[in-house]
Amino acid sequence: MIIQPAETQTPAGTSQLSALPYVAPFVVFIAFLAVDRFFPINIGAIYALRFAVVFAVLITVSRWVIPRNVVYPLSSMLVGILVCAIWVAPDVLWPSYRQSWLFNNSLTGNPQSSLPAGVVTSIWFLLFRVLGSVVNVPLLEELFWRGWLMRWFIGKDFRKIPLGTYSPQSFWLVAMLFASEHGAYWDVGLLTGVVYNWWLVRTKSLGDCILCHAVTNACLAGWVLVRGQWQYWL
Numbered sequence: 001m002i003i004q005p006a007e008t009q010t011p012a013g014t015s016q017l018s019a020l021p022y023v024a025p026f027v028v029f030i031a032f033l034a035v036d037r038f039f040p041i042n043i044g045a046i047y048a049l050r051f052a053v054v055f056a057v058l059i060t061v062s063r064w065v066i067p068r069n070v071v072y073p074l075s076s077m078l079v080g081i082l083v084c085a086i087w088v089a090p091d092v093l094w095p096s097y098r099q100s101w102l103f104n105n106s107l108t109g110n111p112q113s114s115l116p117a118g119v120v121t122s123i124w125f126l127l128f129r130v131l132g133s134v135v136n137v138p139l140l141e142e143l144f145w146r147g148w149l150m151r152w153f154i155g156k157d158f159r160k161i162p163l164g165t166y167s168p169q170s171f172w173l174v175a176m177l178f179a180s181e182h183g184a185y186w187d188v189g190l191l192t193g194v195v196y197n198w199w200l201v202r203t204k205s206l207g208d209c210i211l212c213h214a215v216t217n218a219c220l221a222g223w224v225l226v227r228g229q230w231q232y233w234l
Contacts, residue, residue: 018159021062022148025140028057043116044124051128054136062143067207076199076208080215083195087188087216087232088223098231103184111184113230120230129233130221138213141178145193146200146209150174164204171197183234192216 032050039046058066070076090097098104098111119125151158153170175193182189200209224232 019148019152021065022143024061025054025057025136026144029054029136029140042122043119044122044128047125047128047132051132051136054132054140058136058139062139065143065147066139067205067210069205070207070211071203071205072208073211076203076211077215079195079199080212081219083192083212083216084219084223086191086195087185087220088229090188091229098184103187108186109183109234111231111234113233115230115233120228126225130218130225133217133221134214137217138210142196142206142210142213145174145178146196147206149177150197150200162204163206164201166201171201185232185234 029050032054036046036050039049041049102108104110147163148158150170151161151163151165153173154161154165154167175190175197178193178196179186179190182192196209196213199212200206203209220232223229
């Protein structure tokens with residue numbers, strides 16, 4: 001079953017390259033995650049370089065598809081705060097929850113920070129880690145997961161699929177794939193994917209999803225910095 005909204009939002013671009021603005025920033029970001037450990041520079045510089053390159057791709061390649069408006073700003077911020085609560089609640093309520101084999105195994109990894117000792121005192125690392133989480137990640141992930149992939153699973157010419165079109169297969173595939181990129185936090189990643197997908201279906205607005213995602217990441221960054229819970233920054 002597919003439920004479509006009344007209006008179609010059609011992104012600009014040729015048929016051959018229409019996916020590029022949605023996919024390119026995500027691919028560049030993932031490539032950095034895969035190779036940045038091999039860079040012969042300190043981690044603060046790596047995060048600064050990653051932020052600069054990904055941001056440059058966003059403003060050059062993706063600028064025409066980044067939404068300029070938010071329909072429900074207050075509601076989107078509240079949903080973002082709720083999602084942050086979903087992330088931290090299990091570990092607050094049940095401190096040993098994350099030690100289960102479900103979250104600590106060779107497939108998902110383990111719920112511990114891989115950050116080098118002492119890096120959390122680096123102002124450059126903290127600055128660009130937060131900027132990346134709050135600025136780059138919401139843009140590149142929402143463009144990829146909900147701006148492109150959620151529609152592409154419905155129809156290969158995704159530009160003909162209105163934003164917020166509901167298809168159970170697409171909805172749950174994207175939610176599960178979104179969960180898979182969150183390692184040992186796949187459970188809250190899955191719930192997050194469900195909420196963000198639902199919010200797109202509800203609002204028909206990618207701008208609202210980006211705001212929601214940014215608020216979640218900002219709140220989580222605050223939690224990490226204030227409480228010293230570095231494991232959320234795997």
